[in-house]
Amino acid sequence: MACPKLFLSCLLLQLMFLFLVPEVAHGQGLKVGFYQKTCPNAEAIVKKVMDQVMSVAPSLSGPLLRMHFHDCFVRGCEGSILLNSSTNQAEKDAPPNFSLRGYQVIDRVKTALEKACPGTVSCADVLAIVARDVVVATGALSYDVETGRRDGNVSSLNEALNNLVPPNANITTLKADFAMKGLSVKDLVVLSGGHTLGTSHCSSFSDRLYNFTGKGDTDPKLDSNYIARLKLKCKPNDQTTLVEMDPGSVRTFDIKYFDLIPKRRGLFTSDAALLDDSETKAYIDLQIKTGGSTFFKDFGVSMVNMGRIGVLTGTAGEVRKVCAKVN
Template structure:
């Protein structure tokens, strides 16, 4: 796969924010883009996802995260799906090695191609699937804007640079989201996606075994919770999966915020939400389920995220197979 050099500087980040906010391609996305060219498109996607979730509900988390990971690298243009013969595509990069469900995207694409060949983009499929797995996990429904086209470039290194690591602090998280045109509220709302799915031990074991290089534990983690995590993960475990929202990791709800408030968020990036007054206030608001705005807010932030760096009009292409360029 072709790899492009990524320039990182404050000036570049400012331009990036401006580009994402003013990008005219955003205006070409709309709800119901396929209403005339493939009117059954979303029903076809939902049918496949409902079948998959019946037998493999644990795929909901990875398929939701796939949309995040796609949009944060080169924009929401399906580059996360591309294969590379030399294993240098986005999906081969360390931040993406825990993603699963590519075969589900392929299954959806095949169903759409059978009905409407060459019409629905892989980038739009990823966006619609993210919504449908959320709904299938008892989460909110939102209207997905469509009209994205597919990119032709996927870069191992750009995934390393653009995807925020689980050990990021609040300043890094805020800057990373702002670079994509997303604000502090979007950060804390979208972090709530950790309510479903699992994580490899390696994403958080430094917090419980060797936080500062002295064999210590992260002081922001509830000390009474540490033995529970240690019972699941050894210091060198690279394969075991742990629930991000224990007890309801297959159900999309607001209990993630309760965990964060109790200092039991799995990642440093979860704990960091208590280090900013705005994100902390939002966490505390969602803990009171009677006043929770999480479901509504999540849909709003997902729509915003789905506009990042999109290709529309004559840009890009509509891939025939999601894993390769035409």
């Protein structure tokens, strides 16, 4: 009788292990109010700085929101996007991250936190809290940010190139990339709504204007009048000009991005691709029909989900004293 009991015990241990492993990689150790005892005013300190920043530089809302996205999709939400490299080989040196701005704002927030609570609040958590504060400042509903992340000490340009979702992705690639990070199809369409804020370089979509299939043609899924307007701003091979992703509403968190997509005015191929899946299309249709009845709440939920990707917690990693370099 000993063997069956031993077998059962082993089986139970294996099942426990299978359930525990995903949690380690996806959010275990995070909680709302992680700094309640060690730095009780942490989020208030961040908000005070961000209120000052947003009052004078509201255009940083989009780049600071995307900074959290781009951090989480490469090595997880562990602050590697912030690290500098003497050889320009860090994540921030990868072309997909050239549109990110506001690193000095993160440094300003971190300095304020270090003054109040030295060596306590991680740079990864700063990114998550700042992302929440900028969307709230531009019109989104507030949501509770889980904290407790630790900072990584590796940042690779090549990993950024291989892990960031490209703007020319089709729906199959989008769903696969999000699923690989533990995110659902709903998370995909909801988080795409973050394109309501900010700008993009012409180079991220110029193929849709000038050479969509390699024959000097335009993307038939892009509205012809919109193409004409974009061509006035973006000449061939333009690498520097910035264009609003949600024209006329670039500093307001709203549902106008979803209004643009059925009109074939989503800026990226990845935006247009949201019409190619029944679930993502149904979500867009619902938000348009109901005036965004669930989007604002859904966005907070999906941001929390994204914030759990590949986190370092407990004794893993470190809490950087300066966000741009390891201790």
